Amino acid sequence: MMDAPLDWLPMVFVGLMGLSFLVYAILDGYDLGVGVLLPLDNPSQRDSMIYSIGPFWDANETWLVMAIGLLLVAFPKAHSIIFQALYLPTALMLAGLILRGVSFDFRTKAPSTEKQKWDFAFKFGSLLATMSQGYMLGRYITSFDDSWLSVGFASLSAVCVTAGYCFIGAAWLVMKTEGELQRKAAKWAKITNILMAIGIIVVCFTNLLIDQQIMDKWLGGIQVLIIVPITFLFGFTFVTVHIYLGKVPMENDVGCWYPFLAAILLFILCFCGLAYSFYPYIVPFKLTIFDAASARESLWFIFVGAAVVLPMIVGYTIFSYKVFWGKTTKLNY
Amino acid sequence: MLDAAAIANDTSFMLSRIQFAANISFHILFPTINIALCWILLFFKVRYNQTQDESWLRVYRFWVRIFALTFAIGVVSGITMSFQFGTNWPGYMETVGNIAGPLLGYEVMTAFFLEASFLSIMLFGMDRVSNRVHTMATVLVSFGTTLSAFWILSLDSWMQTPAGFEMIDGVAHVTSWLEVIFNPSMPYRLMHMLLASGLTSAFLIAGISAYRLIKGDNKKSVKQALNFSVTLAAVLIPIQIFVGDLHGLNTFKHQPAKVAAMEGVWQTDTGIPLLLFAIPNQEKRENSFEVRVPNLASIILTHDSKGEIKGLNDFIDAHPPVAPVFFSFRIMIGVGVLMLMFSWLATYHFVIKKRYPTWLLKTAIAMTFSGWLATLAGWYVTEIGRQPYLVTGILRTKDAVTTTAPENIVMSLTLYLLIYGFLLIAYIRTLFVMANRAVILEQPNASITGAENAPEVKIPLTTFSNENKGAQ
Ligand code: HDD
Ligand code: HEM
Ligand code: HEM
Numbered sequence: 001m002m003d004a005p006l007d008w009l010p011m012v013f014v015g016l017m018g019l020s021f022l023v024y025a026i027l028d029g030y031d032l033g034v035g036v037l038l039p040l041d042n043p044s045q046r047d048s049m050i051y052s053i054g055p056f057w058d059a060n061e062t063w064l065v066m067a068i069g070l071l072l073v074a075f076p077k078a079h080s081i082i083f084q085a086l087y088l089p090t091a092l093m094l095a096g097l098i099l100r101g102v103s104f105d106f107r108t109k110a111p112s113t114e115k116q117k118w119d120f121a122f123k124f125g126s127l128l129a130t131m132s133q134g135y136m137l138g139r140y141i142t143s144f145d146d147s148w149l150s151v152g153f154a155s156l157s158a159v160c161v162t163a164g165y166c167f168i169g170a171a172w173l174v175m176k177t178e179g180e181l182q183r184k185a186a187k188w189a190k191i192t193n194i195l196m197a198i199g200i201i202v203v204c205f206t207n208l209l210i211d212q213q214i215m216d217k218w219l220g221g222i223q224v225l226i227i228v229p230i231t232f233l234f235g236f237t238f239v240t241v242h243i244y245l246g247k248v249p250m251e252n253d254v255g256c257w258y259p260f261l262a263a264i265l266l267f268i269l270c271f272c273g274l275a276y277s278f279y280p281y282i283v284p285f286k287l288t289i290f291d292a293a294s295a296r297e298s299l300w301f302i303f304v305g306a307a308v309v310l311p312m313i314v315g316y317t318i319f320s321y322k323v324f325w326g327k328t329t330k331l332n333y
Numbered sequence: 334m335l336d337a338a339a340i341a342n343d344t345s346f347m348l349s350r351i352q353f354a355a356n357i358s359f360h361i362l363f364p365t366i367n368i369a370l371c372w373i374l375l376f377f378k379v380r381y382n383q384t385q386d387e388s389w390l391r392v393y394r395f396w397v398r399i400f401a402l403t404f405a406i407g408v409v410s411g412i413t414m415s416f417q418f419g420t421n422w423p424g425y426m427e428t429v430g431n432i433a434g435p436l437l438g439y440e441v442m443t444a445f446f447l448e449a450s451f452l453s454i455m456l457f458g459m460d461r462v463s464n465r466v467h468t469m470a471t472v473l474v475s476f477g478t479t480l481s482a483f484w485i486l487s488l489d490s491w492m493q494t495p496a497g498f499e500m501i502d503g504v505a506h507v508t509s510w511l512e513v514i515f516n517p518s519m520p521y522r523l524m525h526m527l528l529a530s531g532l533t534s535a536f537l538i539a540g541i542s543a544y545r546l547i548k549g550d551n552k553k554s555v556k557q558a559l560n561f562s563v564t565l566a567a568v569l570i571p572i573q574i575f576v577g578d579l580h581g582l583n584t585f586k587h588q589p590a591k592v593a594a595m596e597g598v599w600q601t602d603t604g605i606p607l608l609l610f611a612i613p614n615q616e617k618r619e620n621s622f623e624v625r626v627p628n629l630a631s632i633i634l635t636h637d638s639k640g641e642i643k644g645l646n647d648f649i650d651a652h653p654p655v656a657p658v659f660f661s662f663r664i665m666i667g668v669g670v671l672m673l674m675f676s677w678l679a680t681y682h683f684v685i686k687k688r689y690p691t692w693l694l695k696t697a698i699a700m701t702f703s704g705w706l707a708t709l710a711g712w713y714v715t716e717i718g719r720q721p722y723l724v725t726g727i728l729r730t731k732d733a734v735t736t737t738a739p740e741n742i743v744m745s746l747t748l749y750l751l752i753y754g755f756l757l758i759a760y761i762r763t764l765f766v767m768a769n770r771a772v773i774l775e776q777p778n779a780s781i782t783g784a785e786n787a788p789e790v791k792i793p794l795t796t797f798s799n800e801n802k803g804a805q
Contacts, residue, residue: 055453058408062441062449065415069441072418072426073434080423087420087737091745094413098752101409102759105402109763295506298431302438309442316450323454323461 009303010293013074014282016306020067022271026168026264027060033169035100035126036162037188038119045181046119050104052176052328057104059317061097074299075292078282085144086136093132099125127162134161141203141274142210143284153206160199167192168267171241171259174248176328182256186248189259193245197238200270207277211285214277234269237262344739346731349421352746354716358709359753360414363407365708366537368482369530370400371475373538373565378471382464391554392561395771396538399764401456406756408449413749421742422723424733429505429724432498432513436488444481448474479527486526490519492724493715494587505727517587521580522715528573529711531565532672533704538562539679540701541768543694550772559697560683566676574669578633584718585634588725590648591718594658596630597623601644605630610663613655653720661713668707675700702761 031053038046072079083090100122107118138154170192173185208215218224241262244255280288293299374397381389415437418426426433454462454470462470497512498505507513542559585592593599597608597620607629611620631640645652675696682689723730735742 055457058405058452059446059449061408061412062445065412065445066441068415068419069438072415073430073438076426076430076434079419079426083416083419084423084735084737087735087741088744090416090420091748094416095748095752097412098409098756101405102402102756105405106759106763109398109402109767110759111766294434295431295504297507298435301507301510302435305435305439305442309446313442313446313450316447320450320453323458 007290007293007296009296009299010074010289012303013070013293013299014289016310017067017070017074018271018275020063020070022268024060024063024067025271026267027056027063029165029267030168030172030260030263031057031060032100032126032130033165033167034172035122035169036130036166037169037173037185038123038126039184040120040123043116043119045184048177048181048328049173050107050119050122052173054104055320055324057101059320061101073302074294075282075289076294078287078292081283081287082140086139089132089136089139093129093136096125096128096130096132100129101125130162130165131158134158137161140284141207143286156199156202160196160203163192163195163199164267164270167196168260168263171263174245175256175260178249178253182249186245186259190242190245193238193241196266197234200234200266203270204273207274213285217277230269230273234266237265342734342736345737345742346734348739348742348746349734350730352742352749353417353421355746355749355753356410356413356417358712359749359757360407360410361708361712362705362757363403363410364478364482365530365533365704366403367400367407367530368478368527369534370396370403370537371471371478373534373561374400375468375471375475376561378468382468388552388554388557391552392558395554395767396558397456399541399767401452402760402763404452406760410753420737420745421735422733423735424728425723428503428728428733429492432491432505432507433488435510436484436491436514440481440484444477444484448477448481451477482526482530483523486523487514487516487519489715490522491516493522493719494518495724495727500727505724518580518583521576521583524576525573525580525711528569528576529704529708531569532573533708535562535566535569535676536672536697536700536704537702539566539697540699541764543689543697544701544765545768545772546689547691547694547698548769548772559689563676563679563683563697566672567680570669570673570676574673577669582634585642588718589643590645590652591658591714592634593643593645593648594653594655594718595662595714596634596642597655597659598630598642598644599646601641601647603631603639603641605640605642607633611659613659615655651721653718658714658718661710661717664710665707665714668703668710671700672703672707 034049034053038049068079071082103118103122103125107115107122110118135154135158138157139150141157142150142153167189170185170189174182174189177185208218218227241259244258248256250256278284280290282289282292374393377389377393377396380386381393418433451470451473454467455474458470459467491513494517495505496516497509498507500506538558539562542555542562545555546559581592581595596605597611597613598605599619606623606625606627608620608623608625610622610624612622613620628638631642632638634640634642645655679689679693679697682693719725721729721731723733
């Protein structure tokens with residue numbers, strides 16, 4: 001507002017917020033994906049799959065609260081515009097997150113005859129959440145345009161984001177489980193990997209066509225060269241993962257972490273691509289980061305806290321992953 | 334004025350209010366239990382560590398599972414809350430975002446991550462980390478829930494009694510963070526809420542334990558839990574009443590219109606009576622069916638039988654709807670008095686007579702959710718009492734509302750109400766399913782050990798495990 005145009009504080013906050021969204025997409029991504037993949041016909045595999053995410057989902061979801069919180073805190077105007085425009089998909093996403101969050105606990109505590117129903121609620125809730133998130137992303141990319149073309153694009157995005165989450169979820173299972181479930185997961189990962197690749201290609205082209213500014217950014221000068229290594233990296237990752245997944249289970253489970261790592265890499269690449277396309281806008285082509293930022297003294301107050309607390313958060317997140325390291329076992333209270 | 338847009342806006346306003354009230358009312362039910370239950374679990378665990386008495390571990394294991402369930406609902410309904418500001422109250426963040434934002438931000442950074450990360454270690458980590466680390470994790474989760482209450486109550490209190498800021502071009506800017514965080518009503522509200530949480534948990538534990546006793550569950554752990562919760566309630570309730578009184582005095586100083594609504598006072602006067610019952614009539618601006626105790630309201634609020642209390646007529650157009658505040662206040666106080674009577678009676682029976690009569694156990698069951706009732710009533714006093722303002726004196730609620738079409742809100746509201754209704758039933762039912770299961774579970778063991786006084790026989794605690802299918 002009153003701040004000089006290239007103030008660094010809003011930049012720091014947009015960075016933190018972006019990082020939170022990315023970490024959210026990766027972490028909650030895999031547990032949402034596992035939820036979507038739950039097999040309807042195999043209770044014991046459902047158990048193992050849910051055990052594999054049990055200790056993590058709550059902290060994973062907190063990254064969403066963090067990301068939304070930072071958007072709210074640092075860019076309140078953008079928060080208002082975005083969530084009024086995405087009013088209904090947001091409500092649906094929340095309904096989905098509520099359903100799955102509670103099913104996770106009810107399934108083991110309700111009468112056992114109802115366990116299966118809660119499992120289905122878990123699956124359905126996860127699907128509702130991933131579809132809504134993908135739809136919201138699509139609407140955001142097309143600047144909340146209402147034409148049927150844009151809505152169609154958003155629906156496609158809903159499917160692709162779901163595929164992406166399923167991919168990272170399946171990759172997680174390849175890493176965390178053994179035996180038949182692992183083989184099944186590898187198969188899921190292979191299919192969703194391809195779906196995700198198609199999705200990424202479509203989104204890339206649509207993105208370029210949406211606005212001249214984005215086109216210029218990517219193709220309008222020497223930076224066009226960067227597309228070469230990026231495409232290569234994408235291609236390499238997709239192909240190697242595909243080959244690896246065909247070979248699961250490997251002897252001694254060699255490289256069971258590779259698909260998951262690859263999924264993370266792909267998520268990061270996609271995210272950076274989008275961020276580059278839309279910078280410096282926070283609401284595409286309507287509101288820039290600098291116009292939307294809160295007052296300096298407020299940002300500063302949070303910044304100090306974040307500098308102290310974020311390293312601690314990273315620390316205990318790592319601690320928690322270490323405690324539950326290795327192949328999944330049954331969860332007991 | 335009565336054009337279509339204005340009507341749509343009015344409808345959006347009403348619907349948004351209902352939706353916000355529904356969401357927060359649902360959300361608060363679960364934190365209220367958890368904030369205290371977590372510390373109580375810590376107590377059970379420490380008792381076990383000290384005495385090595387297996388029944389303390391049993392109490393812990395039974396309640397930690399209820400805690401986990403409650404926590405999950407608390408988390409997901411809380412996530413819904415954090416979206417509400419943008420979707421339904423954009424004017425709120427645009428006006429006071431510089432204050433609300435950082436407070437919410439600190440809550441996420443300092444409290445939510447702490448809870449969420451250590452929760453899994455607390456729940457599932459018992460056989461993966463050392464006992465010390467596990468106890469530490471329990472401490473950290475408890476600390477996290479309390480810290481989260483601290484921040485959110487700081488924000489809510491600031492909305493009641495704003496301080497430490499200046500308005501520049503219609504936007505609030507902070508002048509002192511210390512004054513913002515420790516605003517005038519914050520210490521009272523925090524104390525009152527933490528005590529409310531303790532009482533809610535105590536009555537929940539008492540109710541479920543009494544239920545198990547009546548169902549014939551004679552395990553030592555059930556009695557331990559009942560004795561503990563009854564004693565806790567007996568200790569907390571007088572403190573709560575005392576703090577509530579201080580809270581009211583503080584509100585009298587800062588939000589006189591709210592107190593006037595709580596007491597049903599229309600006309601400023603001295604020597605105001607305390608109304609035990611009345612039906613406030615906002616049209617005629619008077620009460621009917623008054624049952625009064627002369628001068629008592631003046632005495633409570635001003636410590637002078639001739640003290641003056643400002644009436645609602647001094648705040649025309651800037652006072653809350655009277656009836657809901659008036660009745661909610663009486664419900665809270667009524668429940669408080671019942672809690673006092675019950676917990677002292679029960680403690681008397683437990684300490685002097687060493688046993689509980691059946692009617693007392695049945696009363697405990699009836700009061701299982703009394704904490705919820707008082708807490709909701711209390712929050713309605715606080716929040717409705719602040720109307721028509723969202724932030725006292727600065728921002729009117731209707732000026733903050735969304736421009737989203739009413740149809741959208743109808744849909745989201747219906748969705749939330751359906752889900753909440755369903756979950757509330759499922760939650761309460763599951764509590765009793767778990768209680769019933771615990772009664773049946775270990776009955777064979779109970780006969781081996783005589784359940785009561787045979788701590789030397791190790792009861793296989795794995796029977797408590799998550800997945801005990803044989804137990805239905
Ligand atoms: C007095 C206590 C209190 C009050 C008034 C509120 N909350 Fe709450 N909230 C808690 C006490 C709490 C808690 C005890 O910290 C919870 C309950 C279970 C949990 O996980 O933490 C929680 C959870 C919780 C979560 C999930 C945290 C996580 O992911 O772990 C969010 C996002 C919110 N809350 C947000 C809100 C908002 C936006 C509120 C008001 C408008 C609000 N809460 C009122
Ligand atoms: C947790 C306990 C709480 C309960 C049970 C509660 C309940 C309510 C209720 C019933 C209303 C409606 C008043 C009316 O319109 O007549 C309301 C209003 C409101 N409260 Fe709270 N509240 C709580 C905490 C909070 C907190 C912590 C905040 C903010 C940080 C908050 C922000 C608001 C806002 C923005 C409104 C205006 C919307 C409206 O009028 O419905 N509340 N609340
Ligand atoms: C019996 C004596 C009690 C008195 C005198 C009392 C007094 C008050 C007052 C004056 C308020 C409103 C403060 C304001 O909005 O400015 C309030 C709110 C509240 N009360 Fe009570 N109360 C009593 C008992 C209880 C009990 C037993 C519970 C719950 C177990 C409870 C829970 C609450 C809650 C949750 C609030 C809203 C949050 C807050 O403002 O602190 N109260 N109480």
